[in-house]
Amino acid sequence: MLVLLGILTGVTLAFLYPESVLWMRPALQPAFAVTMFFVGTLVRPEQVRAFARTPTRALSGLAAQYTIMPLCAWGISLAFSDPVVRTGIVLVGCMPGAMASNVMTVLLRGDLILSVTLTTLATLLSPLLLALWLPLLADTRIEVPVGALVWNAIWMVVLPVAVGIALRALRPALPSGWDRLATGLASLSIVLIILIVVATNRNSLAALGPELGLAMLGLNLAGYALAFGVATGLRWPGVQRRTLVIEIGMQNAGLGSVLALAHLGESGAVPSALYTVLCVVTASLALPLRRRFG
Numbered sequence: 001m002l003v004l005l006g007i008l009t010g011v012t013l014a015f016l017y018p019e020s021v022l023w024m025r026p027a028l029q030p031a032f033a034v035t036m037f038f039v040g041t042l043v044r045p046e047q048v049r050a051f052a053r054t055p056t057r058a059l060s061g062l063a064a065q066y067t068i069m070p071l072c073a074w075g076i077s078l079a080f081s082d083p084v085v086r087t088g089i090v091l092v093g094c095m096p097g098a099m100a101s102n103v104m105t106v107l108l109r110g111d112l113i114l115s116v117t118l119t120t121l122a123t124l125l126s127p128l129l130l131a132l133w134l135p136l137l138a139d140t141r142i143e144v145p146v147g148a149l150v151w152n153a154i155w156m157v158v159l160p161v162a163v164g165i166a167l168r169a170l171r172p173a174l175p176s177g178w179d180r181l182a183t184g185l186a187s188l189s190i191v192l193i194i195l196i197v198v199a200t201n202r203n204s205l206a207a208l209g210p211e212l213g214l215a216m217l218g219l220n221l222a223g224y225a226l227a228f229g230v231a232t233g234l235r236w237p238g239v240q241r242r243t244l245v246i247e248i249g250m251q252n253a254g255l256g257s258v259l260a261l262a263h264l265g266e267s268g269a270v271p272s273a274l275y276t277v278l279c280v281v282t283a284s285l286a287l288p289l290r291r292r293f294g
Contacts, residue, residue, distance in 0.1 A: 007277060010195050018199030025196050025261075032258050033156045035189040036123075038182035039099050040164020043120050045172055048165075051117045057240065058117045064230045065122055065248045066129050069093040072222045074137040076215050083139035085208065088268035090137045091256045092219065092275050094130050096122030096157075099186050101250040104283045110243035118247045123161055126255075127153040145263050152259055190254040190276065197257045197273035204267045209274075216275045220282055223249040250279045 014021050051058055073093025077086040097119045105115035127150045138144045168174065198205065227248035231241035256272035 007191055007194065007280060010191060011198050011277060014195040014198040015202055015205065018202055021192070021195045021199045024192060025200070028193065028196060028258055029152070029156055029262065031189055032193070032255070033160045035160075035186050036157050037160035037164045038185050039123075040161035041168045041174065042099075042102075042179060042182055043116060043161075043165045043168060045169050047113050047116050047120075048169075050113050051121075057236070058114060058121060060234060061114070061118050061231075061244050061247065062121050062125070064227060064244065065097065065118070066094075066125075066133075068226045068230070068248055069095075069219075069223055069251060070129075070133045070137060072219055072226070076219050076222075077137075077139070079215060080212075082267065083141040084264055084268045085212070085271065086139040087134075087142060087144055088256075088260050088264055088271040089215065089219070090134065090139075091260055091264070091268070092216070092251055092253050092271050093137075094126075094133045095251045095253060095256045095272075096126045097247045098190075098250045098252040098254070098276075098279070099183075100190070100280065100283070101247050103183070104246050104250065104286075105243050108242060108246060108283075108286060109239070110246060111240050114240055114243050115247055118244075120161070120165070123252070124158055127151075127158060149259055149263050152262060153255070156258065157255060193254045193257050194273050194276050197261065197269045200261070201266050201270050201273070204270050208267075208270060212271060213274050213278065216271055217278050217282075220249055220275065220279050223251075224282070246283065250283060251275060253279070 070090065070093040073090050077089040080086050080089070097115075099119060102112065102115050102119060104110075105112055130153055131146055131150045134144055134146050134149065224245050227245045228241065231244045236244065253272040253275040257269045257276065260269035260272055
């Protein structure tokens with residue numbers, strides 16, 4: 001809850017004093033790439049071996065994620081007339097799971113190995129799925145630079161994560177405190193992305209904030225509900241079912257914000273920024289419910 005409070009405080013300050021964070025915007029993409037390298041180093045060799053032994057569950061979860069979220073995002077985007085905003089909403093749905101989902105999986109006593117496997121697979125495949133879904137679902141009134149978006153996803157996400165995974169495989173015993181440093185840097189990066197998007201889009205947030213916020217909340221809750229339905233239909237045990245719900249509901253909208261700022265314009269990044277905050281809020285609210293009801 002302290003992290004959530006910190007994010008909400010930072011968002012308020014960025015909205016009121018945008019110049020305090022806008023100077024960092026030019027470094028956003030390189031910083032995100034470095035962050036994803038650190039995220040890659042968190043994937044341990046035993047997690048890769050666990051996936052190789054039983055890939056079916058992870059692959060079915062991956063298929064659910066890249067079906068549920070893009071289609072739900074597209075459906076919700078139809079409620080808006082602005083083609084850039086509509087495409088920004090679709091972009092949220094085409095993102096992989098967020099690293100924060102791994103943290104929430106631990107806190108909610110889910111299956112950490114499954115969570116990390118799903119996040120890693122979804123991240124590595126994100127350029128391919130982005131190239132598949134975005135031309136089909138994005139608003140046709142604007143020209144979406146799919147090729148540039150995919151290339152950015154490759155150099156900012158896939159390559160750094162792959163290098164991080166390779167480093168961890170070659171050097172399983174990284175220096176003491178490495179995992180804590182990597183997790184902290186990743187969390188800080190996402191917070192800074194949110195603040196920069198908020199500062200850049202003050203006017204759009206003021207005009208669209210309430211309506212778009214409700215839409216992003218609806219997308220988040222729909223992801224949770226449909227993930228639960230899929231996991232129940234597949235007869236997954238409770239721990240794995242809970243893990244899939246977290247993984248699908250918590251999208252890497254920080255990546256969506258960076259891509260949207262670079263290729264869709266400022267208003268296209270607002271859905272991702274709102275989603276990032278809201279999915280942290282809803283997941284955090286699940287913690288006391290988990291403690292009370294088990």
